[in-house]
Amino acid sequence: MLREFLRGAAQVHVLHHAAEGDVYGAWMAGELRRHGYEISPGTLYPMLHRMEETGLLVSRGEVAEGRTRRLYAATDAGRSQLALVRAAVAELADEVLPAGERPKRRRREPTRAEGGKA
Numbered sequence: 001m002l003r004e005f006l007r008g009a010a011q012v013h014v015l016h017h018a019a020e021g022d023v024y025g026a027w028m029a030g031e032l033r034r035h036g037y038e039i040s041p042g043t044l045y046p047m048l049h050r051m052e053e054t055g056l057l058v059s060r061g062e063v064a065e066g067r068t069r070r071l072y073a074a075t076d077a078g079r080s081q082l083a084l085v086r087a088a089v090a091e092l093a094d095e096v097l098p099a100g101e102r103p104k105r106r107r108r109e110p111t112r113a114e115g116g117k118a
């Protein structure tokens with residue numbers, strides 16, 4: 001069950017960042033690692049492809065330093081899903097977390113300009 005939950009949570013994480021701006025696989029892998037997810041490229045890339053197939057993300061190729069990398073951004077459908085997921089996460093946290101452990105304020109994440117993007 002934990003495995004299944006974390007798999008869904010990783011997708012939510014991807015969607016969250018893809019709604020803020022373009023993300024690419026290697027950056028996303030590092031970001032997930034920073035949050036304690038051990039996710040292999042063999043899991044992450046198929047996940048990104050599936051999320052594009054199901055219309056949550058849209059991708060485009062970009063050539064950087066002679067290599068093509070795929071940038072992903074959230075679609076409108078992805079943003080709608082994210083809004084629903086946020087409500088579900090808040091509801092779940094409110095129910096299952098002990099009162100003292102409920103998040104009161106959203107923790108700020110470093111922006112890419114501050115070196116968040118590898």
Ligand SMILES: [Zn+2]
Pocket residue numbers: 013017031035109
């Ligand atoms: Zn993050």
